[in-house]
Amino acid sequence: MAERRSIFEEVTETQKPAATPGGVSRDRSRARRLVRGWLMILFALVVVMIAVGGLTRLTDSGLSITEWAPLSGAIPPLSEADWQAEFDAYRAIPEYQLQNRGMSMAEFQVIYWWEWGHRQLGRFIGLVWAVGFLGLLATRNIPKGWTGRLLFLGALGGVQGAIGWWMVHSGLQEGMLDVASYRLATHLGLAFLILSLIAWYVMRLGREQAELFSARREGDRKLKGMSTGVMHLAFLQIIVGALVAGIDAGRNYTDWPLMAGGLTPPGMWAIEPVWRNLFENDGTVQFIHRMLGYLLVLVALGAWIASLRSARKATRTAFNDMMAMMVVQIFLGVVTVMTSATWYLAILHQFGAVVLMVLILRARFLSMYPLKQSVRG
Incomplete structure (x- = not known):
């Protein structure tokens, strides 16, 4: 049987802590800032990628690597035998036979490093996207309605890699000295589409959703x-x-x-x-x-x-x-x-x-x- 309390006994109650004013909106703002900062890093990397791609084209380096190896291709030649194998593969394509016959190993290495760096930068951008997206997803820092948009960016990046090889492959065919111009245009066009989407997302995330609804x-x-x-x-x-x-x-x-x-x-x-x-x-x-x-x-x-x-x-x-x-x-x-x-x-x-x-x-x-x-x- 419960013990009776005196009517004069002081009664204290455990109170729940008061809710922090604006806590939910502050969390949402933090998530928008985090995603926006990550997208700005991706934007800068894509700008550099476009410049490197242009220089790769201007230096006629794009056909120096004659295979698409998304994983093993990240490792450059490490021995004389490796370099000779890469050079032999390049000497088998029309660009060498019709335009660069007699090129030395040192000259080949210059154009090889340009194309290798171009592909490495593409891999790095994919890594930054994957790590950022998974990290934001795991910590629940992706604003409502943005998961699909960010996934779409990643998918476009993957398609861009495939189109890059589709473009290079055209330049390896008989009689070709360069990649097909319409494939190059597709590759650059998709790069600008990705860049434009990132820029648009950065602008949208720079303001609160409620403010955007009101401004519209x-x-x-x-x-x-x-x-x-x-x-x-x-x-x-x-x-x-x-x-x-x-x-x-x-x-x-x-x-x-x-x-x-x-x-x-x-x-x-x-x-x-x-x-x-x-x-x-x-x-x-x-x-x-x-x-x-x-x-x-x-x-x-x-x-x-x-x-x-x-x-x-x-x-x-x-x-x-x-x-x-x-x-x-x-x-x-x-x-x-x-x-x-x-x-x-x-x-x-x-x-x-x-x-x-x-x-x-x-x-x-x-x-x-x-x-x-x-x-x-």
């Missing part, structure tokens, strides 16, 4: 549509630029604004069947690249003029930055052509495409999700 109601649909058009044209221009690089079209027709003294290059449709000129005729491909560049500037100019009427200062600034970089990129393109695609200018032009695409995405993002500002702006 105040978005400018016209500016969003116009910036979307600029984005699509810029992506198409990047693809055509890869076709230019794939057939070394940037090293011919070095006059501007004319081409070989005329409005159009000679023999634009000389290759049969005619459709092959769009991919294999250096004059035709460079002409398309130039015309598409002019069109891109005009469409971007229209979006920029429309943005001047926006009441949001941050949105106007984003479109100003986009337009300024557009002018810089056109200038870089002209100088690159007029210097017959000197390697450092070609890489700078490619890097300019990265900067421009990110600025286009930022302008589009702020037209969709404008930042709050005071009445005074």
Whole structure:
């Protein structure tokens, strides 16, 4: 039988600790910051990868490794016998027989290390993605609704590796001195798609979900549509630029604004069947690249003029930055052509495409999700 208590006995109760104000939202913010930081590291690595890929192409190093070994290929040749085996494999392909016959072992090692470094960087990016994703998943630091998006990035990275080998394999076929230009364009296009998705995710994770929902109601649909058009044209221009690089079209027709003294290059449709000129005729491909560049500037100019009427200062600034970089990129393109695609200018032009695409995405993002500002702006 329970012991009776005196009516004068002091009674104390164990109280549960008070909930920390804002605890749930703070945890969500921390998760968004962690994922955003990881994505920013991936973004920087993909930018470096694009630059290294461009240099690999410009140094004619891409065909120096003639097999795809995702795991064992991470180990470079460690003995003279290993190096000789790699060199013998390279000497069996058309690039050596038709273009580099007589190359020394030392010269071969230079191009081999370029391609090996390119592939190693790809492996490292895959490792950073896997470790980051699994770590965030295990610690439950992936915001709600983001698991599928982050998995999709990893899947695209895997596809990119397979496309890289598909591209290299085309250059090993009889009569080929380089990789197929359309496969190179596919490879670079997917790289820019991955880069753009990462940039977009970083922008979204930089603001709270509730803030994005609120901002979307105040978005400018016209500016969003116009910036979307600029984005699509810029992506198409990047693809055509890869076709230019794939057939070394940037090293011919070095006059501007004319081409070989005329409005159009000679023999634009000389290759049969005619459709092959769009991919294999250096004059035709460079002409398309130039015309598409002019069109891109005009469409971007229209979006920029429309943005001047926006009441949001941050949105106007984003479109100003986009337009300024557009002018810089056109200038870089002209100088690159007029210097017959000197390697450092070609890489700078490619890097300019990265900067421009990110600025286009930022302008589009702020037209969709404008930042709050005071009445005074």
